[in-house]
Amino acid sequence: MILAIIEHNQGTLNHQSLEILSLAKSIDRVEVAIVGENGRSICNGLGKYGVEVAHLLLHNELVDYAPAAWAKSIIQLAHSIKPDVILAIGSERGNEILAHIAAQLNLPMAANCTKIQIKENNCLVTRIRWGGSLLEEAVLKSATYLLTIAQHLYTVKGELEESAVKISEWNVDLEDQDFVGKVVDNLAPEEGKVILTDAHVVVGGGRGVGSKEGFHSLDELAELLGGAVGCSRVVTNHGWRPHADQVGQTGARVAPDLYIACGISGAIQHWVGCKSSKKIIVINTDAEAPIVSKADYAIIGDLHKIIPAINKALKQAND
Amino acid sequence: MNILVCIKRVPSPGTRIVLSEDKQEIVTKNLGFTISPHEECAIEEAIRVKEKFGGTVTVLTLGGSLASEQLRYAMAMGADEAILLQTDGKEWDPMATSNAISDAVKSKDFDLLLFGNESADYGGYQVAIRVAYALNHHCLTGVKSIEIDEGQITAGREAFGGMEIFKIPLPAVVSLKEGINLPRYPSLPGRMRAKRKQIEIIEPIKLPGGIETKQFVSPPELGSHVEILGHGVEAVPKLLSIIKELGFIHK
Numbered sequence: 302m303i304l305a306i307i308e309h310n311q312g313t314l315n316h317q318s319l320e321i322l323s324l325a326k327s328i329d330r331v332e333v334a335i336v337g338e339n340g341r342s343i344c345n346g347l348g349k350y351g352v353e354v355a356h357l358l359l360h361n362e363l364v365d366y367a368p369a370a371w372a373k374s375i376i377q378l379a380h381s382i383k384p385d386v387i388l389a390i391g392s393e394r395g396n397e398i399l400a401h402i403a404a405q406l407n408l409p410m411a412a413n414c415t416k417i418q419i420k421e422n423n424c425l426v427t428r429i430r431w432g433g434s435l436l437e438e439a440v441l442k443s444a445t446y447l448l449t450i451a452q453h454l455y456t457v458k459g460e461l462e463e464s465a466v467k468i469s470e471w472n473v474d475l476e477d478q479d480f481v482g483k484v485v486d487n488l489a490p491e492e493g494k495v496i497l498t499d500a501h502v503v504v505g506g507g508r509g510v511g512s513k514e515g516f517h518s519l520d521e522l523a524e525l526l527g528g529a530v531g532c533s534r535v536v537t538n539h540g541w542r543p544h545a546d547q548v549g550q551t552g553a554r555v556a557p558d559l560y561i562a563c564g565i566s567g568a569i570q571h572w573v574g575c576k577s578s579k580k581i582i583v584i585n586t587d588a589e590a591p592i593v594s595k596a597d598y599a600i601i602g603d604l605h606k607i608i609p610a611i612n613k614a615l616k617q618a619n620d
Numbered sequence: 621m622n623i624l625v626c627i628k629r630v631p632s633p634g635t636r637i638v639l640s641e642d643k644q645e646i647v648t649k650n651l652g653f654t655i656s657p658h659e660e661c662a663i664e665e666a667i668r669v670k671e672k673f674g675g676t677v678t679v680l681t682l683g684g685s686l687a688s689e690q691l692r693y694a695m696a697m698g699a700d701e702a703i704l705l706q707t708d709g710k711e712w713d714p715m716a717t718s719n720a721i722s723d724a725v726k727s728k729d730f731d732l733l734l735f736g737n738e739s740a741d742y743g744g745y746q747v748a749i750r751v752a753y754a755l756n757h758h759c760l761t762g763v764k765s766i767e768i769d770e771g772q773i774t775a776g777r778e779a780f781g782g783m784e785i786f787k788i789p790l791p792a793v794v795s796l797k798e799g800i801n802l803p804r805y806p807s808l809p810g811r812m813r814a815k816r817k818q819i820e821i822i823e824p825i826k827l828p829g830g831i832e833t834k835q836f837v838s839p840p841e842l843g844s845h846v847e848i849l850g851h852g853v854e855a856v857p858k859l860l861s862i863i864k865e866l867g868f869i870h871k
Contacts, residue, residue, distance in 0.1 A: 393761075403746060438837060
């Protein structure tokens with residue numbers, strides 16, 4: 302049996318954590334773990350994703366995210382229901398919780414797997430290296446396989462009919478120590494700002510944008526399309542954009558419906574952050590830039606002339 | 621404030637990765653090497669904390685003898701001391717690595733142990749957390765801002781488009797992400813000083829078990845299917861109709 306961790310924040314489902322369900326179901330029977338009373342509200346909605354049993358882990362203090370406490374709660378559940386695999390999405394929290402579980406149990410953990418095969422005495426995984434520019438095939442031997450699945454790889458299947466989810470409640474035993482590393486405050490995003498990782502359209506800018514001011518037309522294009530601006534590592538190194546806007550191996554992984562790459566050559570470290578986009582349009586002076594051949598559409602030319610022309614046409618179309 | 625920074629020698633980002641014929645390793649013959657990006661920021665952050673509060677910065681790595689190059693770079697940036705957990709240069713899995721690190725530092729009483737959130741090449745997301753448990757310290761990961769005050773560390777990390785804030789007591793283990801700062805370049809006097817410094821060499825014992833790599837595989841190359849819409853502003857109307865077709869213009 303596979304125990305799949307479904308993430309939520311204060312009762313708001315992390316939809317992306319459902320990506321692990323279709324892969325998990327192709328391997329074995331799946332039950333899910335949800336931490337905290339405020340996660341109860343998401344349990345019933347999981348029926349249409351094929352979830353039959355949800356284990357709800359309860360403790361008075363399980364309110365704000367606290368990785369050590371979440372991990373310990375899941376371990377206590379696992380002691381009772383004995384899953385073969387504990388699985389999470391390879392998100393910041395998913396990898397963190399699994400690593401806490403691994404450290405508490407002193408068992409191996411494989412992060413960001415793309416494939417899993419459970420054998421009699423071991424588990425074969427394919428996992429991403431170099432942020433996705435290389436794959437590794439590896440073997441784990443463990444009492445429980447602790448794995449996370451790379452993001453944006455499997456789609457969430459939710460076309461099933463709503464069905465009842467059996468909620469099984471567990472009161473877990475935790476100490477004050479387990480909550481020391483909890484979230485104590487949240488700083489909300491700027492009002493009205495489209496969040497990069499949630500945006501349906503991302504306008505990415507690279508070295509070719511040339512300056513901080515050069516991003517004005519990209520900002521305008523993003524706004525006209527209801528999207529967000531992202532950038533490559535060169536851009537943040539020059540201080541043209543804040544690091545929070547960086548797309549790539551050491552920045553955000555985005556998967557918008559449309560990615561418009563402007564003045565970005567497409568080094569592998571950037572590509573791994575945007576390759577899950579559904580459609581990619583490139584605007585670049587160099588027809589030989591690596592990103593051009595990987596895109597769906599390309600315009601060859603100067604972004605400083607082309608983007609203002611697109612913006613003007615979009616405004617006319619909107620009038 | 622005595623700070624430890626754990627770093628890793630990795631091929632420079634952006635280099636094309638070529639596999640050996642038996643797919644057991646990366647061909648490193650023509651590669652440049654560097655410090656994993658998150659960890660370079662960890663060195664910078666440690667130096668800034670030291671500049672504010674005093675104390676020492678010790679930098680540590682596990683790897684072959686060539687990894688001393690990265691330790692010297694860190695000392696040229698401003699780290700005071702260096703420890704090399706010297707291996708034969710083969711890759712160690714995260715459990716063996718974290719075990720060797722915690723063994724080497726458990727008697728050294730560091731107030732703050734900084735790591736990169738994940739190494740650029742392995743991406744295991746766990747060494748810092750394992751070391752924290754082994755040393756019985758609290759631990760935070762993915763951190764992009766820190767403030768230290770009266771034995772406490774307040775740390776922020778990106779979440780839901782904003783930041784989530786954590787606060788834990790020292791001693792602590794914290795893994796950082798690129799973006800927390802822009803690392804300085806070593807000065808010439810810094811480089812000269814670093815050349816003369818001693819590196820403490822420890823031969824760690826490798827724990828069996830963990831994850832065993834069978835082979836490396838290059839991801840499948842995607843065939844190009846790009847449609848060139850044209851050159852310059854003349855191609856804009858075509859682009860617009862595609863954006864419209866995809867449903868991003870509603871009128």
